[in-house]
Amino acid sequence: MPPTPHDLELIRSTLSIVEPVADRATAHFYALLFVHHPDVRSMFPAAMDVQRDRLFRALLLAARSADDPAGLTAYLANLGRGHRKYGTTTAHYGPVGECLLAALAKYSGSRWDAETELAWRRAYGLISSIMINAAEQAAASTPPWWQAEVVAHQVRERDVAVLTLRTDHPYPYRAGQYTTLETPWWPRVWRPFSFATAPRPDGLLTLHVKAVQSGWVSSALVRRAQPGDVLRLGPPTGSMVVDHTDGADLLCLGGGTGIAPVTALVEEVAQHGANGRGVEVFYGARRTEDLYQLEVLREFERRNTWLTVRPVVSEEVVRPGSGLSGLLGDVVAQLGPWDGYRAYLSGPAAMVRRSASMLVRSGVRLEHIHHDLEL
Numbered sequence: 001m002p003p004t005p006h007d008l009e010l011i012r013s014t015l016s017i018v019e020p021v022a023d024r025a026t027a028h029f030y031a032l033l034f035v036h037h038p039d040v041r042s043m044f045p046a047a048m049d050v051q052r053d054r055l056f057r058a059l060l061l062a063a064r065s066a067d068d069p070a071g072l073t074a075y076l077a078n079l080g081r082g083h084r085k086y087g088t089t090t091a092h093y094g095p096v097g098e099c100l101l102a103a104l105a106k107y108s109g110s111r112w113d114a115e116t117e118l119a120w121r122r123a124y125g126l127i128s129s130i131m132i133n134a135a136e137q138a139a140a141s142t143p144p145w146w147q148a149e150v151v152a153h154q155v156r157e158r159d160v161a162v163l164t165l166r167t168d169h170p171y172p173y174r175a176g177q178y179t180t181l182e183t184p185w186w187p188r189v190w191r192p193f194s195f196a197t198a199p200r201p202d203g204l205l206t207l208h209v210k211a212v213q214s215g216w217v218s219s220a221l222v223r224r225a226q227p228g229d230v231l232r233l234g235p236p237t238g239s240m241v242v243d244h245t246d247g248a249d250l251l252c253l254g255g256g257t258g259i260a261p262v263t264a265l266v267e268e269v270a271q272h273g274a275n276g277r278g279v280e281v282f283y284g285a286r287r288t289e290d291l292y293q294l295e296v297l298r299e300f301e302r303r304n305t306w307l308t309v310r311p312v313v314s315e316e317v318v319r320p321g322s323g324l325s326g327l328l329g330d331v332v333a334q335l336g337p338w339d340g341y342r343a344y345l346s347g348p349a350a351m352v353r354r355s356a357s358m359l360v361r362s363g364v365r366l367e368h369i370h371h372d373l374e375l
């Protein structure tokens with residue numbers, strides 16, 4: 001039986017009690033899981049900090065999205081497909097559910113009673129059945145992960161590398177989407193990276209990676225990876241895809257390496273034909289020298305009259321009339337209104353959040369703003 005509206009109230013109330021102590025509750029969950037099911041420990045990375053954080057964020061997201069069943073189902077189905085790369089099987093869901101309920105019971109104190117437990121059992125039953133079904137369906141046509149050999153590695157500026165990959169099986173994706181990637185140097189640590197090109201006939205994939213401070217995976221990809229190294233990729237995911245049937249103009253904001261999926265979208269429109277639609281790209285960076293992808297975009301602009309590319313720098317003063325400076329979303333909003341546009345936002349989380357609210361104020365409808373921030 002699916003959760004009832006009353007179940008949802010009980011679930012949200014439990015989560016609000018557990019949220020302030022989420023780090024301890026999730027640590028307890030993993031401790032229970034690894035003590036009672038030691039065989040699953042090898043499926044997780046040695047350092048569990050990011051993983052701990054993810055579990056609770058996923059639960060919160062599921063609870064908050066319960067009013068949007070279609071969106072929630074899509075999110076959970078994606079999560080189920082994505083779990084195949086960890087080696088997750090249907091048999092794992094039962095023990096995980098028991099440990100999760102035990103951890104929630106411990107950290108919700110006197111709020112936990114038989115009714116609350118039943119509500120969580122119903123919710124977990126639904127969540128796991130959606131994830132299991134999606135994983136089983138995906139298993140019929142795609143591998144759990146793809147091996148991807150680095151065939152080119154080019155350092156564009158100080159900390160950004162462009163990697164070209166060849167997969168062992170065809171990799172089906174859409175421009176604007178991203179993958180999760182594991183390197184041989186940090187086993188079981190998976191990080192997301194967007195594709196920087198639309199799918200091409202040769203099947204090669206391109207990623208832009210910036211080595212971020214304390215970013216183990218990104219630093220290894222920029223400073224250590226070289227042609228011949230073999231990475232693993234999870235399935236493609238992400239909602240930043242263009243609907244080529246609606247013909248509306250596109251407004252794309254890419255900040256830093258967030259310009260990668262924007263470049264892919266431009267390439268896909270060029271392949272597909274713009275059919276009367278205009279595409280406005282705003283490319284944000286801190287300084288002019290960080291605009292590593294500008295020349296590639298300028299080349300697209302020279303070949304396609306429907307495309308306009310404007311760089312925006314945030315930490316440099318630009319002479320009036322010679323360029324744009326300021327925070328990306330703020331600058332774009334000032335150039336509005338943007339009524340009727342379909343917006344695509346990609347870059348640092350704070351930039352995406354701020355830009356989304358600025359664009360809503362300058363006329364873009366919320367449902368026409370695409371990005372892949374989860375919370």
Ligand SMILES: NC(=O)C1=CN([C@@H]2O[C@H](COP(=O)(O)OP(=O)(O)OC[C@H]3O[C@@H](n4cnc5c(N)ncnc54)[C@H](O)[C@@H]3O)[C@@H](O)[C@H]2O)C=CC1
Nearest residue numbers: 194255256257258284285286314327328346347348350351
């Ligand atoms: N699909 C997506 O959303 C993608 C996201 N990314 C993320 O984008 C980020 C790129 O990092 P970098 O290249 O180091 O970018 P960066 O830190 O150099 O900033 C790039 C742009 O974002 C703006 N920005 C940065 N912080 C801001 C804030 N707090 N408020 C408003 N604007 C802000 C800057 O002014 C600049 O225009 C990474 O975190 C990466 O994970 C990368 C690729 C795809």
